[in-house]
Amino acid sequence: MRIACPFCGERELGEFTYLGDAAPKRPLAFAADGAEQPDAQDLFFDYVYLRDNIAGDMNERWYHGGGCRSWLTVTRNTTTHEIKAVRAAPGAGAQKPAKAGAIS
Amino acid sequence: MSGTRTGRISGDAAPLAFNENPAADSRQSRSVPAGTQSHRLSSGGQIDRKHPLGFTFDGKKMVGFAGDTLASALVANGVKLVGRSFKYHRPRGILTAGAEEPNALVELRGGARREPNTRATTAELYDGLAAQSQNRWPSLRHDVMAVNSLFSPIFVAGFYYKTFMWPAKLWEKLYEPAIRRAAGLGKASGEADPDHYEKAWAHCDVLVVGSGPAGLAAALAAGRAGARVILAEEDSRLGGRLLSETGEIDGKPVAEWLADAQREIAGLTNIRIMTRTAVFGVYDGGTYGALERVNDHVAVPPAHQPRQRLWRIVAKHAVVAAGAIERPLVFPGNDRPGVMMASAVRSYINRFAAMPGRQVALFTNNDDGWRTAEAVQRAGGAVAGVIDSRGVVPEGYRGLNLRLLSGVVSEVNGGVDGVRGIVVRDAGGRTQQIEADCLAMSGGWNPNVALSSFQRGRPAWRDDIAAFVPGQCPPGMVMVGAAGGDFSLAACLREGHAAGAVAAKDCGAKGMAGEVPRGDDEGFAIKPLWHVEGGKAFVDFQHDVTASDVKLAQREGFESVEHLKRYTTLGMATDQGKLSNVNGLALMAEATGRDIADTGTTIYRPPYAPVAIGALAGHHRDENFHAWRLTPSHHWAAARGAVFVDTGLWKRAQWYPVAGEKDWLESVTREVLAVRNGVGFCDVSTLGKVDVRGPDAGTFLDRLYINTFSSLAVGKARYGLMLREDGLVYDDGTTSRLAEDHYFLTTTTAKAGPAMQHLEFCRQVLWPELDVQLTSVTDQWAQFSIAGPNTRDLLKNLCDPSEDLSNEGFPFMGVREVALRGGMRARLYRISFSGEMAFEIGVPARYGEAMAENLMRAGAEFDVTPYGTEALGVMRIEKGHVAGPELSGTTTADDLGLGKMMSKKKDYIGRAMAGREALIAPDRQVVVGIKPVNKANRLRSGAHIIPKGAAPGPDTDQGYLTSVCYSPMLGHWIALALVERGRERHGEIVRAYDPLRGEDMEVEITSPVFYDPEGGRQRG
């Protein structure tokens, strides 16, 4: 498999590490007013353990450790391995700090 | 049709009639025994009669010519018997002339270079080649295991499963070794392979697989248009089937056209020709695996050259012109030596000028088989008759005066020396005997669909050619010519040309593809004949699977093709069923009353051709199995005789033995005592090091660690602990604040890589809003730990006198840059892993060796002692510091005694999940110290903690010893352990139970800090 890194171009699979589903978003342990989220443990349980296993297009996190060290969001068909899109994580590269809560 | 390659088989009286006598060739000083090539034609073929090559088969000396394969040389020498079959040890001869060969497998070469299961049909002959037949004892002609054949009624499908089921313990000891001896292939040398193997990448616009008419037309079209082309050919020369056929292209004899095409291709610099290169696999993203047999055609590769090279070829388009493989007919006696594929007979005659028999009979169910009768006749051989199950002479062969026998071959007579005659049975059941010493058979052609099917493409059945053709090809691939099911020369040329032109255009090539080469549009008609009833008729020659085995499998319920394959082992030999699969599933279809399309094929998987493990490994073997990382002081340590240990990729000094020491324990004990009583140093550069910079660096670290770093003063270091998001401990290390916006973070050696990935994830994905940047500087710094009561005195000799190293001027956990004597600057960190008064000093990595020497000089007056990782480990266990064995991925911060570090005021990775019920349960196993009750006893890591008087078992198991060492300070063995409710149980006597070593001893649970529990030494 080959992944077109937005920084490095098309590179082979061996340079990348797979993490998995890009959908889960890390919950906030504290509310805006500084109070602890009462259901934090449940929210984190879902975040840590619950993953969709999609037969088809899936957004996945990949790390270009053998290249630019960017985290990427790769849209990949899990049945054909076709890669439809590759986007860098919002904080990847030497970009200006992204806004909190930016879509990754 | 051209008549360029005619010849006359030499008669018995004059065994050889060379055009030129090789012995008289002035370039050959050797006298060549020329009397062996009894079946060599006197002219024709693409062999070089000026270059005779001596070789041996089972020790017998023979001669062939340059351009021969081992198989063609054996045919020329009249050798019929080349091997014994896998299960029944039946005598077998050469069946094919290509990569699909199931019978003629030999052990090539000798000694460490011995290569078992080599196909004689693809092994190029070289001078001095030595080949041995396989799977026979004591000799090929007299094989005692041939007795298996007498018991063949019991060696039916599923025999091993049925017979050797019980008792299971006999399997390993008795059955398997016996079966392996009896039913074996060649033997590996058992010695290290002395040759090199390489791996390489190649990129192109258009990969053309195969160089027959379709492949050549594709390469020419794409190459002329200007695309970057790789033309991969398994054979040693281009041409594919053209090398074995006669006919015309563009009005020229094929040989002439082929020579012109090769010249043109060689002149196109955008075409890379890769001969001896088999494309064996297709992978995602247009990546193809290929094996180049760089030096398999010589006895020993030239210096600095590999034997084989594994290629990964990345191609935007692939035009696969892999041709077709002729299918055997399944009839009684079809495995006798002398029964050969009809196309192979043509190859031996036309390409190699070797006549497989003096009286050749032909058995076919299709038009193409007749071409062989024509070739035999034209070469001056005798055609004993053509048995066509369809009962008609095809148009185009009617003027050739060939004897047609309508019917089937129902019996083949002969022995180890091959076919003597055949029995032909007509539709009415009447039989007649025909004398022949070679029977050519043609059951039709199977397009070579493998490369189209490796990504789950399912081949589709075509009734008109009675064969499977490619289904959905992987993206970017097309299959053309015979591989696509179009067998005529004209179709191959046309399709290849079109595919090459289209692929080149798609890649942006702007040039003209040129004219389509013109060839014959000969017809192909077939009427399937799947099985002739009678005796033992082989479907899979290599695994001895017969037609009746397939039917038995069906009767016993193994009807799906995948079950058929596994139950009978059909198609599971090294030839992967290239000849047998379609016949096998056609028989299954017949037995189940389904049609072949519904029966389907088994899943195709790479590799298409065998790939040696050595080629897959390339240079990654022995000491180069993986890359090494050497510490900055490695060569200095090596010169001192250090013993090294592999720590991940690192080689670290484990201890430094000195003369007279009898074992590692003595060396390590000396090193520990030297540190605790004087001063020593250790290279700790392998710890992961990360520069964390930016205005939000402190906030970032607060979210990463369970404790707080934003509050750390500039010039101070702090121990930090990271959790995983699931609440278990991830990694630990000290982090120093070098400036307001600059931290220097360290990880354990093992986690250096993964932690960097984790940090980047947090920065890029979780908190992109933080203004912070990370740089891995692990390789940039040489870092040494200097420890022991004399550390400060040593440093005074090392540092510029202006540096204040006193307790006030450089307090515990202080960090700052210092000037060394001579003006160089270094980072100094007052941190201690050993529990002694200690500093770590960091200098740019290139000064690592110089620093080690300077430390020796600066400490000479204190008898400074370099120490290794073993002494480092002993001292950390004495101090109760946790490390890898305790940070095992199953422990919480509190398990390690570090629960108080967990901040309640902030969020951090793992915070929420660390509070889960089971992770805060009071009966968790926590870190304690362990001492043997009998101080003479040695503790063993991994030993289980069991209460006194309890029977060992899962219910009574209360933990285990994680880290064990001999403590020079205490004078006995000590351990760290994870023990249930351990903190409440200091002083309790339990047992350390080690069933692996048969040990069971009483031990005392203690505090994990064995030495200097107040910590005064490191603060002094």
Ligand SMILES: [Zn+2]
């Ligand atoms: Zn990249």
